[in-house]
Every structure is written in C-alpha cells, then in structure tokens.
Amino acid sequence: MSRVISLRDLQEMVRTGQDVKNLPADAIITPSARDYLHELESNAPRTPAPVPTGAPKAAAPSNDKLTPPTKVLNSKSPKAELEAFFNSPYAHNLKEQICEMGRRLWQRAYVDGNGGNMAIRVGEDIAICTPTLVSKGSLKPEDMCLVDFQGNQLFGTKKRTSEILMHLQIMQKQPKAIATCHCHPPYSTGFAVAGIVPPTCMIPEYEVFASVAIAPYRTPGTPEMGQLVAELVDKHNTILMANHGVVTWSHNGIEEAYWRMEIIEAYCRTLLVTAQLGKIPNTFTPTQLNDLLKIKQSLGYVDPRYGMKECELCDNAEWRPGVACAVEPKAEAVVGYDADAEAAVKAITEQILAKLKT
Ligand SMILES: [Zn+2]
DSSP, X not given: OOOEEOHHHHHHHHHTTOOTTOOOTTOEEOHHHHHHHHHHHTTOOOOOOOOOTTOOSOOSOOSOSSSOOSSOOOTTSOHHHXXXXXXXHXXXXXXXHHHHHHHHHHHTTOOOTTOOEEEEEOSSSEEEEOBSSOOGGGOOGGGOEEEETTOOEEEOSSOBOTTHHHHHHHHHHOTTOOEEEEEOOHHHHHHXXXXXXXXXXXXXXXXXXXXXXEEXXXXXXXXXXXXXXXTTTTTOSEEEETTTEEEEEESSOHHHHHHHHHHHHHHHHHHHHHHHTTSOOOOOOHHHHHHHHHHHHHTTOOOTTTTOOHHHHTXXXXXXXXXXXXXXXXXXXXXXXXXXXXXXXXXHHHHHHHHHHO
C-alpha cells in the first residue's frame, strides 16, 4: 500500500534534517504537503502551521490571544477564574472567530432568521456558544455565552442558544470534537428533508473532509434530538438532521466545522445539477476512493469506511435516479454463474447431438 505524506510529515522531515526530495515514488502527497514542497523548492518555506486556536488544552487568563491558558478549567472552577478566562484575550479571540463564521453563514444564506448556532469547547466540561435570538450575520463578541455541559449558563449577558444541548452532547460523545456548527443550508437540508444520504464516490473534497449520516427528526433543543445526533459522531463529522438542517464538528477549530458546511452544501448542490443532466454519473474506482480515504485517515478525520472491502465502499443503492457501484461483482460469483450456464449449454447441446444421431 502506498504511503500518505502529509504537511506534518514533511515538516517533521525538515525539522530532523531529512531530504524531502527522496519521497517514495508511489507516495500519496496531500494537497497542503504538495504546496509546502513547492515552497521549499522556491526557497521560501512558510512558518509551521499554527496550533489550532480552537483547541485549548487548558484554561486560565493569558495576555496572548493565541496561547491557551495554562490551567485547565471546568464547571466547578472558582467563579473568579471562570470569569477572568471568559474575559481574557484568548477567549475574546475565540468569540471573534465565532462572529466571523456567523457572518459567513449568513452571507451564504446557510441561516434564516435567528437560526444556526455554534460552540467551542474551552475546558473539561465548559464551552463558549452563540446566544439565542440573534442573527448570525450580526453577532458581536460580547453576545457570547459560557455554559457547562448540562447547558447551564455560567457567564454572558445574552441567553445561550436553545439548541446548545445538541452541541454539548456531541462534545461529550466525541472527545475530539472541540468545535461544532449548526445551520440550515438549503441544498443539504433538502436532502435531510427527503431522508437521503448523499451518494459518494464523485468529488474528492467531499470524500476527504466529510463523513455524512442522517439523524431522525426530534423537536429541536430536546435532549432526545441531541442524543440521536451524538450517536452518529464517532464515525461521522457531518450530520444531516432530518426535516431540520445540518450540524458539523471539528477537532481543529470552528473554522473547519464551518468549512464542512460549505463542503456538504456545495456537494448537494452539485449532485442536483448532475442528476438534472440525465446521465448516469461517472464515479471513482475503488482504488481512487481508497487513495482519498488514506489521505482522510492521515488527517485524523473519522469515517466508517476505513478497512472496508472495495465492493462495500461505494454502496449508493438508496440514491435515485441512480448511482451505480463501480465495482465488478465478486469473481467467485461470476465463475459460479458461468459454470452453471456452461453446464446447462453443454447438457442441451449433448441432447441435441444425441437426437441428431438417432
Ligand atoms: Zn436549527
């Protein structure tokens, strides 16, 4: 199997003085690693990728907006410490990131009215989240709330989003989830209303960055709704919420959770155009898909297809008007069928020959 080489691998090779020009010929190089190689060739290496700002290891006041505080906070921490953290430059930077993602959601019409909400984990069992009844297009850092994992509001002048339980249940079920984003993008929500998981094996970005499942409908904001979503997040990072919208999570930060919205929405839109063209779509071969899944695994993204047999990889049986699996039927099945047919033909031929002789 060919090896996947990521940006992190290359940076480690450079750091340890290895020659990055002698990579195995069959290595799969991720797009960001390829960019880095080009930069090295032009003698202008960029600085190492910054530590994801949404992944605080600890929480206590810091004067640096990008450096996570040194002490891990939780909902039982002294109130003064929680308040100092909530008002720190570091927390302010996270709040600004949420505001920026809110603007993008609104500009792309992924939210309607006061719909949509986001959260970032900032300690053992605490998160910063968006308020209720505020358009995502006009969020301000001072609108944000600090909640514990039961959904109790600890700080913030505005009331926390009514859908916070789902975000917190995702974070509790999936320890890697440090950021969550929920909205109602029309094309993906259309698939969620129809109850259709988008077919796979068509666009590389979708295969690498998304892993999609549908959660059944329950009343928004109820613990049961969050529970049904949380049951899917061990192997999926993008959940279509039936008759409602989409929620995504990321282990890197809120911007990546937002990117997942762009990816699922662009994909669902592309699928509808493809379906309207009236032709059975061309799809990846199992080998092509496997190469994408290797990149996905090297990036630390979840996917239920890791380790599956090729014939199981692109089962799009539910999709209409029709996406066929590119995998040939199993070899032994073909042999079995042919052997039977051959035997039948042989028997009939022998009977005919016998009749001709008589
Ligand atoms: Zn919603």
